[in-house]
Amino acid sequence: MNYAVKRFIQLIPILFGITFLSFLLMYLAGSDAVTEMYTNRGVEVAQEIIDEKKAALGLNLPFLQQYLNWLWGMFHGNMGVSYVTGEDVLGAFMKKLPATLLLTALSIAMTVVISLPCGILAAVRHDKIADIVLRFGSFLGNAMPNFFVGMLLMEFLGIQLGILPVISSGTDIKSAIMPTLTLAIAMSAKYLRQVRSTVLEELNKDYVLGARARGISAQVILWKNVMKASMLTIMTLLALSIGSLLGGTAIIESIFMWDGVGKLAVDAINMRDYPIIQAYVMWMAIIYVFVNLVADLLYHHLDPRIRLGVNAK
Amino acid sequence: MKWKKLLALGLGVCLSVGVLTGCGNDTAGKGNGEKVLTIGDTTFNSSNEEPDVNPHNAYAGWACIRYGIGETLIKYSDNMEIQPWLAVKWENVDPLTWKFTLRDGVNFSSGRAMDAAAVKQCLEHLIANNKRAAQDLKIASIEANGQELIIKTKEPKPALLNYLGDPYGCIIDVDAGFDKGIVAGTGPYIAVDMKTDDHLTLKKNENYWGGTPKLDKLTIRTITDGNTLSNALQSGEVQAAYGMAYESYPLFRNDKYTISQIATSRCFFGKMNFDPDSVCSDPAVRQAISMGIDKENFVAKLLDGNGFPANGVFPAGPAFGGDKVKAEKFDPEGAKKVLEAAGWVDTDGDGIREKNGKKLIVKWLTYPSRQELPLLAESAQATLKDIGMQVEVNCTADNNQAVKDVKGWDVYAMANVQAPTGDPEYWFTVFATGNATKNQGKYQSAKLDALEAQLSQEFDPAKRAQLALEMQQVVLDDHAFVFCSFLKMSMISKANVKNYTSHACDYYQVTADLDLE
Numbered sequence: 001m002n003y004a005v006k007r008f009i010q011l012i013p014i015l016f017g018i019t020f021l022s023f024l025l026m027y028l029a030g031s032d033a034v035t036e037m038y039t040n041r042g043v044e045v046a047q048e049i050i051d052e053k054k055a056a057l058g059l060n061l062p063f064l065q066q067y068l069n070w071l072w073g074m075f076h077g078n079m080g081v082s083y084v085t086g087e088d089v090l091g092a093f094m095k096k097l098p099a100t101l102l103l104t105a106l107s108i109a110m111t112v113v114i115s116l117p118c119g120i121l122a123a124v125r126h127d128k129i130a131d132i133v134l135r136f137g138s139f140l141g142n143a144m145p146n147f148f149v150g151m152l153l154m155e156f157l158g159i160q161l162g163i164l165p166v167i168s169s170g171t172d173i174k175s176a177i178m179p180t181l182t183l184a185i186a187m188s189a190k191y192l193r194q195v196r197s198t199v200l201e202e203l204n205k206d207y208v209l210g211a212r213a214r215g216i217s218a219q220v221i222l223w224k225n226v227m228k229a230s231m232l233t234i235m236t237l238l239a240l241s242i243g244s245l246l247g248g249t250a251i252i253e254s255i256f257m258w259d260g261v262g263k264l265a266v267d268a269i270n271m272r273d274y275p276i277i278q279a280y281v282m283w284m285a286i287i288y289v290f291v292n293l294v295a296d297l298l299y300h301h302l303d304p305r306i307r308l309g310v311n312a313k
Numbered sequence: 314m315k316w317k318k319l320l321a322l323g324l325g326v327c328l329s330v331g332v333l334t335g336c337g338n339d340t341a342g343k344g345n346g347e348k349v350l351t352i353g354d355t356t357f358n359s360s361n362e363e364p365d366v367n368p369h370n371a372y373a374g375w376a377c378i379r380y381g382i383g384e385t386l387i388k389y390s391d392n393m394e395i396q397p398w399l400a401v402k403w404e405n406v407d408p409l410t411w412k413f414t415l416r417d418g419v420n421f422s423s424g425r426a427m428d429a430a431a432v433k434q435c436l437e438h439l440i441a442n443n444k445r446a447a448q449d450l451k452i453a454s455i456e457a458n459g460q461e462l463i464i465k466t467k468e469p470k471p472a473l474l475n476y477l478g479d480p481y482g483c484i485i486d487v488d489a490g491f492d493k494g495i496v497a498g499t500g501p502y503i504a505v506d507m508k509t510d511d512h513l514t515l516k517k518n519e520n521y522w523g524g525t526p527k528l529d530k531l532t533i534r535t536i537t538d539g540n541t542l543s544n545a546l547q548s549g550e551v552q553a554a555y556g557m558a559y560e561s562y563p564l565f566r567n568d569k570y571t572i573s574q575i576a577t578s579r580c581f582f583g584k585m586n587f588d589p590d591s592v593c594s595d596p597a598v599r600q601a602i603s604m605g606i607d608k609e610n611f612v613a614k615l616l617d618g619n620g621f622p623a624n625g626v627f628p629a630g631p632a633f634g635g636d637k638v639k640a641e642k643f644d645p646e647g648a649k650k651v652l653e654a655a656g657w658v659d660t661d662g663d664g665i666r667e668k669n670g671k672k673l674i675v676k677w678l679t680y681p682s683r684q685e686l687p688l689l690a691e692s693a694q695a696t697l698k699d700i701g702m703q704v705e706v707n708c709t710a711d712n713n714q715a716v717k718d719v720k721g722w723d724v725y726a727m728a729n730v731q732a733p734t735g736d737p738e739y740w741f742t743v744f745a746t747g748n749a750t751k752n753q754g755k756y757q758s759a760k761l762d763a764l765e766a767q768l769s770q771e772f773d774p775a776k777r778a779q780l781a782l783e784m785q786q787v788v789l790d791d792h793a794f795v796f797c798s799f800l801k802m803s804m805i806s807k808a809n810v811k812n813y814t815s816h817a818c819d820y821y822q823v824t825a826d827l828d829l830e
Contacts, residue, residue, distance in 0.1 A: 030711020030715075046448055047750050084364075154541070159548045162548060166548050167353075167545050257511075257534075267537065
């Protein structure tokens, strides 16, 4: 319990640092929400209208004061309003969060469905055709950025075959299939290799040799012994992938018009909408710290060696 | 046992394909006898200040007029000349007073009749809620009497009619309210559902004064990514697209699609810096830059034909546009002679000219948010090098800050809609006159300022056009600006979509004639 509290306390300076850095980087990148909006329109607007709007949003203040104003609002439970839409940031964020959570859950489920059997097959058929083909597929999947995979899927499933929509029309299943596949292909390419190496490592252990010598069938050894031993590593990897997926769906959401927090963040970055960007940065930081904490706690709980090491100190 | 596994696998594949096929989605067509069309649009979003269709809210009037919800008192022809619309005639009683006669038999989609009282209420609400409109229109008071509307301005406003055609001038029923950003206009379509940054659903206005609209239902889908828009048009999820990226155009140059293109007044141009420390303070350098940019090649090669080479401030079409003014032509040899005569000579043989020990280096400031501008910078860099100028490009999103530092740039290349309301005065007062708001290069011309003083008081359109031509010639003779190209606006649709036509002012996208065969 003390360990968890300590980790949560560590989160405070991380959040300070990360929100300050993101605010600074956006500031250094130049421009601001008001300028971006008027530039997009392409018609020059009277300077006094621009100045008035900037003043209303506090964008005319020095950088540090802008950051401190935002921070002061945060301490009072007020994440501010979007510079672009005027919507309450927390409300806008929470409204779009379920779509991102759904996409993440579906992507993880599909990653498991693809990478687990393929990884096991590659390990069992070590250096055989199936292993070589799967490893090649994994290389390919790792080499392609996920937006490119998304474009390929749009081309084949959306345009050539015409069986899936290329733009989402809500959070229904048919709209979810293509973004889910896109994310799952990239994740599976990574995890397939990790599952393969974990299972392979177990298969090479002495107890497997002993079991074989005792005449136990290969199926029983694989599913009752090897998989059981490999599961801890595999589950840890998947748990960590939740973090990267929750924070890493931004581009895919934008491409498929999936109305989640990732798309919200990409739009906000383009428009220099600081309050939304800050909310997204905080969300990312909290996810990563939380997921790492859960993984640490799991290890702490499951592996006596870590527990003993901590106690010995 | 093996055949059982194969059978199971085969069944699984069939099931998956069946499920996916069931997911197929074609939103186009005439199902249930209804004509339904979906348009994908990259610009209908809050980032463009179009969060809804309320014309009194920021730039949302563009959506109101584009999607056939609202109409203005006057409209612009393809040549950006003023034509009657909700107002059938008007009269300039004195420099401060305008009398309009409104069209009879027009109702708002709310059912209310469009009379002078409704228009008065709408315009008063507009100037109370939209600062840009209040500043443009300078309305002092409005009187309503049946179908007769009298507008009094605070100062002489020769361009009042032009400003009333701006999308913010859409006439809406204020009493019908602004619930969720939806308004009741007089146009061929009625907004029924809207989600900001996602979609807008419209149904036909059965009582439209201009005839029955051809489509029953229309959906505008906001699509932010250009590639996704291209894919959605190819897959048939949208049947028409606005805001397609240039690189996707070749996919649609075939019989299955129609591309409607027109020259707009969105111009890509460079403004020169007259600061004494800038190389552009030398008239010879400014003239050589004007002669050294290959506009034809820039449009043909780098823009792949998606533009028109510019001559003066305004495109061909209006009485004050096109080649009615005389500008420098691309002439590298002539440019070299101009520079040599002014003492700019390459003494050290490195290909860059010098004068009094100073290299002829041109600091070219531009920004990346318009895809054409970095290309223009590259083009200028290449062709100006041939005449002995070294162009150093600073392409930054922080251009608005960078341009304030007059020592940091020599040419500022930008994009701007030159005549958004069809009137020429706006451009000069924003960019060129001595007290222009965006004259960051500090260009000064007593002759230009005197002509602007005349223009601001001139009500006769023909005389205004003549003054605008004279003013352009002053600017061009001083080589204070170099106008490179105008945007060719394109709208792409499936071949069975009819009358989805580009218009010079970019406002009238959805009309009662838009149809699906």
